[in-house]
Structure formats: structure tokens, C-alpha cells
Amino acid sequence: MKNARYPQDTHPQDKLRYMIFVYILLFTFIFSACSGSTPTPLVVVVTATDSPPTEVATALPVSTLAPVALSGPQSGAAMKWMDGSTLIYIPAGDFTMGDGINALSHNVTLDGYWIQQTKVTNRMYEQCLKVGACTTPSQELGGAVFSNPEFGNHPVVGITWDQAQSYCTWTQGSLPTEAQWEKAARGTNGNTYPWGNTDPACSLLNFSNCYESTNGVDAFLSTGASSYGLLDMAGNAFEWASDWYSESYYATSPLANPLGPESGQYRVVRGSSFETDDSQIASAIRRFNEPGDSERDTGFRCAVPNPQPIAPYCQLSAFVPANTNVSTSCTLPEGVVTDQYCQQGETYATVQLSFGSTWEPRGTRLICTEATGSGIRQLTCSGPETIESTNEIVVCNESCSNKLVVEGVAPSCPSGYTLEAATGLCNYTPILNQVGVSGCPVGYSLMERGGQQTCAIGKDVNGYCPAGTYFDDLAGMCVPPNGETSAPYGIDDASLAVQTYAGCATGYDYNENFQCCQAVTGGTYPGCGPGTSFNADVQACIPTGTELSGAGCITVRVNTLKCSEPVNTCAQYSDSESRCVANFCTWNEKATVCEMNAP
Secondary structure, three states, rough: OOOOOOOOOHHHHHHHHHHHHHHHHHHHHHHHHHHOOOOOOOOOOOOOOOOOOHHHHHOOOOOOOOOOOOOOOOOOEEOOOOOOOOEEEEEEEEEEEOOOOOOOOEEEOOOEEEEEHHHHHHHHHHHHHHHOOOOOOOOOOOOOOOOOOHHHHOOOOOHHHHHHHHHHOOOOOOOOOOOHHHHHHHHOOOOEEEEEEEEEEEOOOOOOOOOOOOOOOOOOOOOOOOHHHHHOOOOOOEEEEEOOOOOOOOOOOOOOOOOOOOOOOOEEEEOOOOOOOHHHHOOOOOOEOOOOOOOOOOOOOOOOOOOOOOEOEEEEEOOOOOOOOOEEOOOOOOOOEEEEEEEEEEEHHHHHHHHOEEEEEEEEEEEEEEEEEEEEEEEEEEEOOOOOOOEEEEEEEEOOOEEEEEEEOOOOOOOOEEOOOOOOOEEEEEEEEOOOOOOOOEEOOOOOOEOOOEEEEOOOOOOOOOOOOEOOOOOEEEEEOOOOOOOOOEEEEEHHHHHHHOOOOOOOEOOOOOEEEEEEOOOOOOOOOEEEEOOOOEEEEEEOOOOOOOEEEEEEEEEEOOOOOOOOOOOHHOOOOHHHOOOEEEEOHHHHOEEEOOO
């Protein structure tokens, strides 16, 4: 939807008829609101015209506020976006692309851009699918099940290049170029890996079958982030880039904002997956694939070079603040890894358990024995000697249930929204920007603009600005990236809203009465973001802390060390990819052979 203004009037009778029509619509809405039933929102299609600004002021006064000086988004600034993701700002400037080992090293200059902090998840992709802007992923053997809510926080896989690009277009963006992807992963100091230059390990990323499948996109928040704060830039799933692939492109590519060759047979794939061995994790490594292929370990994230102010959604899910204590209805069992070591070429780990709990390893990688002494209950587990791996043990308190209890804090809404207790939904409720006797409401900040005091939208209890805005340090307020400081986020100003908002995404219509984007299909709004999940008991998105594994159960992840050199036993499984992976080997897709994991 484009910017809109009121139709241009050239004849008094036309203008009179237009005003009568507006008042009829207005009275219809007021009378419906006063009836006993819930009013049906009036959907107005906003179209672009060339009406002069004076006519807008005549129809509905537009607020005029003094300009505000902005610092602009800083390196690593975070902004919530229309699909529930978080965008991270990568500033303009030079960086070294390629490492001279895996790809030609050369200097590249990029304009500033925003890029998603995580890979697109199944839950995020589902919204695009429901509104008709995306098509269903392929269910590939060994990939996460897209339709299973248990995998909602996993990267969406089984996606072709066209499917990935369609999703990014829906979000005002595109797939990142090779250069954009690599700068976001390596930073400007030439890091070998997103987290720096230390060797890959299962505590930093999901690779070399540490977890044997994809996992949550925010699993390595505290350890594996890039210098800009991006997550999952290595391991878990490969990522499509926008470029066509050419092996020799770096030798002739432009020095500024390279877009890749004009055509080709293959599209670029960057990053690595949960099956990639440690010799193939470096961020400079280039890969490629047929654009029509879909793999169980290939996903994507989007870049949004020039995000425009998006109109707010009419409804959002409530959330429980991130610092809230979330527990179960009784005491969960404990399972703590206390040691990892090698002994005579064998690899071991010890796990301390609470008394009265039951335990069971998942898969066949761990063989555990239990012993009790000196008031301690302990498992000693042996794992595969020739690779570092992460394995799981399910520990259960059979008297528990997994009914979650949120203590002390009720669900909250983003700034500019009001909680509807009956449904648990947050409804968009903009306010007048005048300062009241008690100041500004919760979620708004008091601003001085040219000697005039006014209320401006602020951060929510989790410290985030409304979707489509970032917190500008110099201005001290939430503003959209295009610098429009008068954009009425959370402010009741219908005329200004249609002038400043870029409109709504496919699947949503702009409701001028409520000044927000209303789902065409009803109820299809962004779900819980990465790091949270929806809980029906509290009707809100709750932070995902302890990993639950059924009634009264937790999952303990056990890392085991690589203690001896591998014996090449994988070649015998080259007739079957599934047999290869099942025997803890790596499938070489290009050569169609089963190989040992790199030492």
C-alpha cells in the first residue's frame, strides 16, 4: 500500500458529497460501537492521490512538532520487524571479503543495511503461508517437521531459492547478497568464524552431528553470536544468498555493493549445517546449489536494506516479560554435567542427578551407568571416541506435570497496545499525544519538542520499541529507520498515519479507523518470536528457559570429547545417505559419498 491522502476536490458539490459520505461512515461506526454486540471494524482501502497538504489539514488537523535531531541507527542496533523477527543494523563501510584460503581475499564497500538476527523459523514462515504470500516447504527426509509446533523455533528448511526470496519480498526485503551475508558473519576484523577465531565446538554451534538435527535458532545466544549480535551464522542450516554463483566472480566483482553475476545455473549458499564437519565451518567458504533444490539442512534469513515505516498490526500476542520466573507445577528433576574427560582413548562424561528421578539416554551414542555414594547420585557415560559430540539424557520426576506456572507478573503488551483479558490478545489503542495531568501513560515517554511537551511511544517492558522502529540514542525516542520523527506510532492521528506509513504487507488491509493493519483471514498475526513459545494457560508468549521433554521431564545435553583418531569405516555406507548419517558419518552431497567426520 502506498502513502495516501484525501482525494483532491476541484468542485464544491463534489467536496460536499464527499464530506457527507465520510460523516455517514463515521456515524455508522459510532452507532455500531454503542450496540450490545462487538462492533465490526470498518475497513477503508487507502489509495494514493495528489491532494495538497492544505486539504489534509482542513479535513483532519495534522500535528506539527518541532524537528528532532537523530543519531541514526548505530552498529548492532536491534529493531523488531513485521514477521516477528529482530533486524540488526550493519553500518556502511569497508570489510575484507574472502580469507585467502577458502576464497580470494579482497576489499568490499557496502552501504548500511538491516539483516535478520536469526534464520527464518518455522513459526515465522507459517504466518507468511497463512496469508497466502508463501508456499508450503517440502518435507525432506531427516528434516524438522514444519507443521509440528515442537519445531516452531527451528529454522524452516526444505525451501527453494524462489520460496526464500518470496518470503523476503513479503517482508520488504530480499535474500542477502554474498557480501552482506559475509560482513554480518565475520565483521570488519576478518574473523574466521562468527564468534571469533577459536576452533568450532558443540558449545558454539550445531555442527558435525552434535545434535543430529536442527535446533532452535537462538540456542547459542551467549556463545556463538557474531560481532554484530547475529545468531546461528554457522551450523544448524545452510542459508540461501541472492547471488548467482560463479567461481571466478571475486576476481572481477565491483568494489562497492557487489550483487553477483547477472545470470547463472546455480545460486550461492552460505554458512554450514548440523552435519558439516569442522573443516568446513569458516565463514568465507562459498557453496552453491540449484535454485529449485530444497534440502533438509538449507534455510535462509532476509536483508532489509531500506525499511519503510510499516503500519502497526491491529492485534498482537501478549507476552510474559523475559525476566519472569517460569516454572512447572512441581519441582522438576535436576541433571547437571559435572565433568568431561578422556581415559585410555575412551571419552567419558559424568552427570549428577536428583534422587527419585528416572533417566534415559536418547539415541545410541551414550552408554551410561549409575552409582550412588556420599550423598551424590551420578551417571558415568561413555560416548563415541573419534568425534566431539552432544548427546541427550531425559530426566523425569514422574509425580510432576509440565503445567507451567508464571509467578508474580501478568502478561504484558507492546507499547501502544492494551491487553484484552478475555482473549489474551493485545489490541492496538493509540492515544492523543497531549500530556495529561499525570504525565504520559506507561509505554510512552515525555518529550520536549520546540518548547512543546508531548507524549511519544517508548520501549516495552522487555526494552523493545514497537515493530518497525528502533531507539535513537540522541533523540531518546523510538523512530522508524527513515528518520520520520513524526510517524504516529501509538499516537491517534489518522491523517498523519496515512501520510507516513508505507502500508500493510500482503494478507492485511489498512483500517483507517483504528490506524492499523487488519488480517484479511482473521486472527493471522505474528506469533511468538525466537526464544519464546505460546502457553495456552496464560494465553501469552513465555520465555523458553528449561527445555521440557514431557510431563515432569527435562533434557540434559551431554558433550563428550574427541579422544582418538577415527578409523575409516564410513565408505561402506556410500550407497545410502540415511545409512551414512545414521552411523555418525558425513554425507558429501557433491561427490555422493559417505565420509568420516574431519578430525
